[in-house]
């Protein structure tokens with residue numbers, strides 16, 4: 486990560502590692518905490534519901550505290566639990582979801598950091614607002630404007646998932662496009678910080694950092710292949726993302 490940052494003249498401290506602990510057990514997370522990792526990403530609320538409180542109980546006094554990032558698609562009806570357990574939500578992909586997260590965060594007296602997920606590659610299988618950097622649709626701009634006003638959400642930037650490609654280099658245009666989108670939205674809505682770009686995973690994080698990532702979401706490169714909850718072999722690449 487540091488080498489990739491330096492290659493483009495960036496300060497490595499600008500890039501935060503979010504260790505993606507999905508499918509891995511409590512003990513694995515505790516080991517990573519011991520090694521100094523503080524940011525963890527999970528993608529399913531069903532898995533996070535028992536796991537996050539269990540980790541918190543075991544490391545109640547760790548300082549600085551652990552920051553939990555929801556990185557997977559969130560159904561609106563799960564917003565209450567997400568607002569309870571997580572500090573960041575990278576995957577805000579509708580005004581409806583944002584409004585529900587805002588309401589539940591408000592009830593708990595919390596503010597959530599949120600990122601808007603954009604489907605830059607245009608793949609039908611991916612979640613997120615659709616846009617290309619040259620023309621953001623009016624209906625998307627209207628939703629962003631409304632999200633920016635929500636009092637218990639702090640809109641801090643954008644997130645994307647690159648398509649599965651053979652070479653990391655092939656993902657570069659997607660990362661570049663997300664940064665361009667962020668710059669456009671920053672001009673349009675200067676009241677938000679837009680300081681974060683969540684992009685880059687095990688296979689492509691170096692390219693993402695070269696293109697401006699501030700949060701990289703890395704699972705397999707840290708924890709190895711994913712485990713499945715039911716003891717089956719780990720999922721094939723690309724599944725369960």
Ligand SMILES: *Cc1c(COP(=O)(O)O)cnc(C)c1O
Pocket residue numbers: 505507528556557646686687688702703704705706725726
């Ligand atoms: C699983 C997941 C990751 C991590 O993927 P790796 O290839 O294991 O690094 C990153 N982002 C999201 C949204 C994920 O679901």
